[in-house]
Amino acid sequence: DAGVIQSPRHEVTEMGQEVTLRCKPISGHDYLFWYRQTMMRGLELLIYFNNNVPIDDSGMPEDRFSAKMPNASFSTLKIQPSEPRDSAVYFCASSLAGFSDGYTFGSGTRLTVV
Amino acid sequence: AQSVSQHNHHVILSEAASLELGCNYSYGGTVNLFWYVQYPGQHLQLLLKYFSGDPLVKGIKGFEAEFIKSKFSFNLRKPSVQWSDTAEYFCAVNQVHNNDMRFGAGTRLTVKP
Numbered sequence: 136d137a138g139v140i141q142s143p144r145h146e147v148t149e150m151g152q153e154v155t156l157r158c159k160p161i162s163g164h165d166y167l168f169w170y171r172q173t174m175m176r177g178l179e180l181l182i183y184f185n186n187n188v189p190i191d192d193s194g195m196p197e198d199r200f201s202a203k204m205p206n207a208s209f210s211t212l213k214i215q216p217s218e219p220r221d222s223a224v225y226f227c228a229s230s231l232a233g234f235s236d237g238y239t240f241g242s243g244t245r246l247t248v249v
Numbered sequence: 250a251q252s253v254s255q256h257n258h259h260v261i262l263s264e265a266a267s268l269e270l271g272c273n274y275s276y277g278g279t280v281n282l283f284w285y286v287q288y289p290g291q292h293l294q295l296l297l298k299y300f301s302g303d304p305l306v307k308g309i310k311g312f313e314a315e316f317i318k319s320k321f322s323f324n325l326r327k328p329s330v331q332w333s334d335t336a337e338y339f340c341a342v343n344q345v346h347n348n349d350m351r352f353g354a355g356t357r358l359t360v361k362p
Contacts, residue, residue, distance in 0.1 A: 166348065178339065178352040190348060226292060234343055235300075237283050238350060240292040 139241035141227050147247045153215040156244045159208055160229030168238065169202055169212050170226040178226075184210065185232075217248045253342050255353035262330055263361050270325040270356050272340030279345040282323040284314055287337045287355075296338070299323065310334070332362045 140159040148154050160167045168183040182192040187204045195202070199218070204210040214221055224245050228238035256271040274280065281300050285293040297308025304316040314325045323340060340353040 168349065170352075177354040180349055180351070183349055185348060228293075234281060234350070237285070237295045237298055237341075238293075240285075240294070242292045 158227030
């Protein structure tokens with residue numbers, strides 16, 4: 136398996152634009168997580184899915200953020216409209232139920248909003 | 250509030266020095282514990298994990314961690330660090346029967362050659 140695949144690796148966008156981050160989890164994993172990493176706040180859990188269903192989105196900062204998982208092999212995190220304070224590295228991770236091997240993280244998307 | 254605390258923000262060591270990074274958590278009940286490493290510019294990778302059994306857990310690259318239940322701690326250790334261990338280290342806790350994992354703020358380790 137190629138691991139958790141995220142795209143794009145880097146995204147630079149202007150304030151106000153829509154940004155879509157993509158994630159392909161490891162095949163067979165039941166859980167998918169979106170995290171945001173910044174110097175100030177560290178790793179923050181934004182939302183997670185179990186079997187494609189959103190379970191907890193309490194970490195999503197505001198209504199500008201939305202996430203979907205239309206099928207077991209694809210998830211998106213969308214920011215509309217984007218703001219400079221959204222600049223961060225966004226990680227996707229997936230896991231089997233029971234977390235016997237912890238999470239497997241993707242390489243992340245570095246988002247810069249100017 | 251439930252939290253994961255890593256005491257050291259930045260640790261600087263010389264090669265061959267011994268390492269201990271602290272991690273405490275405040276979750277009640279049974280927990281699973283993890284240490285992840287993030288090398289510069291890379292994603293998080295699992296170093297080691299504790300689910301049950303022997304509280305001294307050995308991981309990859311010579312790292313180990315000890316779970317002390319009475320202290321709610323899971324400290325990471327390595328007897329002799331190398332320059333290549335320069336990275337950020339994250340402690341993480343998952344409550345059994347809960348579905349997410351919470352991370353500490355991370356400790357940046359710099360090893361001087």
